[in-house]
Amino acid sequence: MRAAYLITPYQFELRDIPIPKPGKGEVLVRVTAAGVCGSDLHFYSAGRIGEVVLDQPFVMGHEFSGVVEDAGEFSAEFPKGARVAAEPSIPCGTCFYCRENRPNLCLNLTFVGFPPKGGGYAEYIALPKENLHRLPDCIPDSQGPLVETLAVAIHTAELMGDTRGKSVAILGAGPVGLLTFLHLRHCGASVVYMTEPVESRREFARSLGVPMVLQPDDLQAIAEQERFLDGVGPEYVVEAAGEPASYAQAMQIVRRGGTVVYCGIYPHGAMSIDFTPARRKELRMIFVRRSLPRNYSEAICLAASGEVNLAPFCRTIYPLDQIANAFQDACERVSGLVKAILHPVGPEQDTRNR
Ligand SMILES: [Zn+2]
Ligand SMILES: [Zn+2]
Numbered sequence: 001m002r003a004a005y006l007i008t009p010y011q012f013e014l015r016d017i018p019i020p021k022p023g024k025g026e027v028l029v030r031v032t033a034a035g036v037c038g039s040d041l042h043f044y045s046a047g048r049i050g051e052v053v054l055d056q057p058f059v060m061g062h063e064f065s066g067v068v069e070d071a072g073e074f075s076a077e078f079p080k081g082a083r084v085a086a087e088p089s090i091p092c093g094t095c096f097y098c099r100e101n102r103p104n105l106c107l108n109l110t111f112v113g114f115p116p117k118g119g120g121y122a123e124y125i126a127l128p129k130e131n132l133h134r135l136p137d138c139i140p141d142s143q144g145p146l147v148e149t150l151a152v153a154i155h156t157a158e159l160m161g162d163t164r165g166k167s168v169a170i171l172g173a174g175p176v177g178l179l180t181f182l183h184l185r186h187c188g189a190s191v192v193y194m195t196e197p198v199e200s201r202r203e204f205a206r207s208l209g210v211p212m213v214l215q216p217d218d219l220q221a222i223a224e225q226e227r228f229l230d231g232v233g234p235e236y237v238v239e240a241a242g243e244p245a246s247y248a249q250a251m252q253i254v255r256r257g258g259t260v261v262y263c264g265i266y267p268h269g270a271m272s273i274d275f276t277p278a279r280r281k282e283l284r285m286i287f288v289r290r291s292l293p294r295n296y297s298e299a300i301c302l303a304a305s306g307e308v309n310l311a312p313f314c315r316t317i318y319p320l321d322q323i324a325n326a327f328q329d330a331c332e333r334v335s336g337l338v339k340a341i342l343h344p345v346g347p348e349q350d351t352r353n354r
Helices: 038-046 146-160 175-187 199-207 219-228 244-253 276-280 293-305 320-332
Strands: 002-008 011-016 026-035 063-070 083-086 124-128 132-134 167-171 190-195 236-239 259-262 284-287 316-319 340-343
Touching: 002 320, 011 320, 026 083, 026 146, 038 320, 063 124, 063 146, 083 146, 132 293, 146 175, 146 236, 146 259, 146 293, 167 175, 167 244, 175 190, 175 199, 190 219, 236 244, 244 259, 244 276, 316 320, 320 340
Parallel strands: 167 190, 167 236, 236 259, 259 284, 316 340
Antiparallel strands: 002 011, 026 063, 026 124, 026 340, 063 083, 083 132
């Protein structure tokens, strides 16, 4: 089978390798769609995320879906051809945090598409059956990878608590920021504005119904929004950009006694942030790490019911041998690209109704 290895930053190589043999408790999946995530771009451009350094050729890809090829003893639950979305986190199930029902904080977590476990930029992958969630036919292959992103948005909203009627600003109109917007709106929150530096993304955000999309450096326009908020800032500010500047800006924008939520992935290394506003404003701060297993079923329900429409997010599709272009386009945030989707088995198939 073909698999796309990142050799060094900015360089991929397609290699022919044996199809993986599923181990105990695993199911073999043929990958039909795999998304390019902001965290993959960190590896691509810097060769690292936080302390995790890419020191050998590696297959990324943690947002993907596919069809069951061989489920062995689990064939009743996962018949051949069943369409599934994959969850990339493999928690140990026995550590303190797993027992506390917080498997995203597992002490022995394996993450698919994150060294050492290769991911979905390949034609086949073997995964524990617990990591597979059946996809209904109303969700096409190209939208499968967005289930992971939507799960992160759901987990973010869950950590924020009851936001009904609460004012929210979101910094960053990438897929996580926008899916968080759609989900919070569904939860009854009032997302008053988003900020985004890239013009085509601002336009896309408007097309999804974001009432006001501002440039992050237009401080005057941001301050003017307080007119609609009793003369103070929003009750919640969600940082979904992963930019050091917006980490600080979130604290400046939010109202006193408000909550800042950090769900963007922050680049490696120390940065100096002045926490004085956080103390003086007596802020609550929430940090988000990925999602929980139950968020996947919720994400599939939301997408299937049409409450959150994933279709506009995945209109740009590349065959696997175009992976270098997909990453370059994603890095450059080319106009019209929201989420780059790779189709390892070729661009034309859609495996529904098989
Ligand atoms: Zn991701
Ligand atoms: Zn654990």
